[in-house]
Amino acid sequence: MSFNIIKHPLIIDKLTRMRKVETSSKDFRENLNEIGQLMVYEIFRDVPVKEIDINTPVIKTKGYTIDIPVVLIPIIRAGLGMTEGIQRLVPTARIAHIGLYRNEETLEPVQYYAKKTKNIDKSYVIVVDPMLATGGSASKAIEIAKSWGAKQIKFVCLVSVQEGVDKLQREHPDVDVYTASLDPVLNDDGFIVPGLGDAGDRIFGTK
Template sequence: MALTVIDHPLIKDKLTRMRKSDTSSKDFRENLNEIGQLMAYEVFRDVPLKEIEIETPVSKTQGYTIDVPVVLIPIIRAGLGMTEGIQRLVPTSRIAHIGLYRDEETLEPHQYYAKATKDIDKSYVLVVDPMLATGGSCSKAISIAKEWGAKNIKFVCLVSVQEGVDRIQKDHPDVDIYTAALDPILNEDGYIVPGLGDAGDRIFGTK
């Protein structure tokens, strides 16, 4: 399993905007979707292609098209904020959903919703959530995806810490992780520091 930190100037600029406490929900959502879209270029680097014949205005030629179904699995609710940007690049992608909430005392995840898509066992699967903190929710979501039959899974997040990365490496050594930033620590409440706060609340303006 590989960890890829996508260290790009455009991503750094947009992530800095998101970290600011005075950033509005509108700007937070827009930058999150744009970062998801920028990250997709790297995440899809190894997606299988097939060669097809097409006709341009001048002549026939050979082109390429993605050769596998693509499934995005946002972890509800914050993961929904990254999905739109990725789907803009791959508009044929299907979207499954996994709803988890975290126990505020134990920090352990609990499932309250799950909806799969067809042919997930043959698909290129991206589990998506802006934050990789303790790793509990991410690990649980990946386990659910595997129960559905998913085999080719990648996890895409915005901000992570080593503790969460270590958890996924231990629980799911076959899953690659893509992140835009690796922050230093988790605080006693399980929040990433410096992080960007509660991503779900900031996306949907619920606090």
């Protein structure tokens, strides 16, 4: 597994805006989508391309196009907040969905929904969730994707901690991880510190 922290001034600036407690849901969502777009460049750095013949206004020439279907899998519900930004740059991507919630006592993920796409076994699969905390939800979502036949999987998050990274490395060493920040610790409630709070609540304004 490769672990990649994507550090860029634009990402750092937008992430700082998102961390602020006074940031509105509208601004939180907009910055999250914009960070998702900025991260796409690194996430897709090794995606295969094929040569094709094209006509420009001047002459026939050679060009290149992505040579593999792309599937995004947001972990509902917070993962939906990053999906739009990624899809803006990869508009042909299909969207699968995995619904998980965390048992607040055991901190273990509980599945309540899953819907796959066609040909996921032949696709470049991106599992998306803003937070990689204990790693339980991320690991479970990847497990589900693999049960559907997915082989080329990457996990993309906004904020992570070492505990979650270590769990993915143990349980899914074949999955590369991309994040915008590696934060110091988890608190006793399983929240990332300093983090940015409950991403789902802040995206959808439910608290």
